[in-house]
Amino acid sequence: MRPLLALLCLLCFPYPPVLHASDAAAPARTPWQMALGFEYNEAAENFDRLQAVSPADARIAIARAATLLVRQPRTADNIRTARSLLEAVAMRSATFAGASVDETVLAAYLAARIDQDHLEPPRLAMARAAYETILRDHPGHRLAGQAAVQLSLLDAWGEPRLSPAGAIARITARLPGAAPHPEAARELYFILARLEWEGCRNAHAAVAHLQAGRAIGYESPFRNAEVDLMIANLARGVNDKTTAIAHYRAFLEGKRRDIRASTVRRYLAELEQEEHLREAVGIVMP
Numbered sequence: 456m457r458p459l460l461a462l463l464c465l466l467c468f469p470y471p472p473v474l475h476a477s478d479a480a481a482p483a484r485t486p487w488q489m490a491l492g493f494e495y496n497e498a499a500e501n502f503d504r505l506q507a508v509s510p511a512d513a514r515i516a517i518a519r520a521a522t523l524l525v526r527q528p529r530t531a532d533n534i535r536t537a538r539s540l541l542e543a544v545a546m547r548s549a550t551f552a553g554a555s556v557d558e559t560v561l562a563a564y565l566a567a568r569i570d571q572d573h574l575e576p577p578r579l580a581m582a583r584a585a586y587e588t589i590l591r592d593h594p595g596h597r598l599a600g601q602a603a604v605q606l607s608l609l610d611a612w613g614e615p616r617l618s619p620a621g622a623i624a625r626i627t628a629r630l631p632g633a634a635p636h637p638e639a640a641r642e643l644y645f646i647l648a649r650l651e652w653e654g655c656r657n658a659h660a661a662v663a664h665l666q667a668g669r670a671i672g673y674e675s676p677f678r679n680a681e682v683d684l685m686i687a688n689l690a691r692g693v694n695d696k697t698t699a700i701a702h703y704r705a706f707l708e709g710k711r712r713d714i715r716a717s718t719v720r721r722y723l724a725e726l727e728q729e730e731h732l733r734e735a736v737g738i739v740m741p
Contacts, residue, residue, distance in 0.1 A: 487518065495525040513544045513554035517562055524573060534573050541566040556596075560589060564598045571605065579613050590632070600636025603629050607646050619654025623647060637671050644668035645682075658693045662686055666698075680709030684719070696726050 484492075486501035502519035509515055520537035544551045544562035554562075567585035570578040586602040586609075593599055607629060610622040617625070626647055633640040648664035651657045669682045687702035703723040707716060 486522075490518070490522055495522050496527060498522045499526045511550050511553065513551045513558040513562070516540045516544055516551065517558060517565070520562075521565065524569070534569065538566055538569045541569070556593070560593050560596050560598055563589060564602060567602075567605070571609070579609060583609055583613075594632060595635060597636070600633055600639025603633050603636070604639050604642045604646075607643055611646055611650055619650050622654075623650050626650075641668045641671040641673075644671075648685075652689065658689045659695075662689050662693075662695065662698060665689070676709045680706045680713075683709065684715070687719075687722075691722060691726065696730055700726050700730065 486498040486505065489495075489501065490498035499519065499522040502515060502522055505515045506512070506519050517540070520540040523533040523537040523540075526533055541562040544554050545559050545566055547554050547559060551558075563585050567582040570585070571582040583606060586606045589596065589602040590599055590606070607622075607626045610617055610625045626643055630640065630643055633643055644664045644667045648661040648668070651664060652661035665682060665686045669679065669686065673679050673682075683702040683705040687699045687706060690696075690698035690702065700723060703719050703726070706713075706719055707723070710716060713719075
């Protein structure tokens with residue numbers, strides 16, 4: 456299961472007011488807060504009741520659908536109900552005719568993720584069509600970037616499988632449109648890097664894409680350090696000492712106490728020694 460789907464939905468909207476209090480001194484938590492606290496079953500039960508009271512509230516319908524995906528035990532009926540709710544919001548059915556653009560786009564995106572990740576067999580063609588529609592009709596929406604990432608994952612490893620070169624061409628064509636969505640652009644670069652290395656054994660191209668993604672970066676210094684290590688190892692393998700040295704140093708700045716740090720220090724010392732020797736020879740030789 457992917458709790459991220461529920462959190463994505465729940466974080467996209469502000470909490471509603473507390474609806475009631477079981478204790479006058481301690482207001483009851485909202486189902487949104489329950490879900491964010493990983494109490495999915497309790498949240499789902501509350502959303503069931505909320506939707507019964509407000510059946511035309513698209514926000515509540517989306518939140519209920521998201522919690523149904525992570526409600527235990529996981530059942531096919533819950534997944535079908537979630538998918539139907541999301542489709543009704545996305546299509547602005549009679550019940551949800553007043554749904555906002557943000558609500559319809561979010562519902563369409565989550566329905567596509569169900570098609571991609573929660574059904575067996577997955578309905579990849581339907582997921583792809585939904586992502587393409589979001590990109591075409593709402594290119595500036597915050598979920599357009601995520602749609603581009605999911606499309607690129609399907610291009611790289613979905614069915615029907617494209618050749619590495621074909622997937623690289625498609626994903627590269629999406630990069631300009633991803634510029635307004637830095638986090639999505641970062642993920643596209645990392646997908647390209649993996650395709651270049653695993654599919655084409657092109658370390659130089661992989662390093663270039665990893666560096667582009669690293670320039671955008673993550674909020675977590677630890678995740679950035681992992682990217683630095685990937686770049687450094689690939690660069691070292693193709694004798695790009697300057698790049699390897701820079702990113703081994705960056706890794707050590709971010710993860711000095713990592714169990715791999717001693718090995719990285721050894722690699723760094725060897726590379727720095729080779730660079731010093733090269734510079735010394737350059738000074739001596741005319």
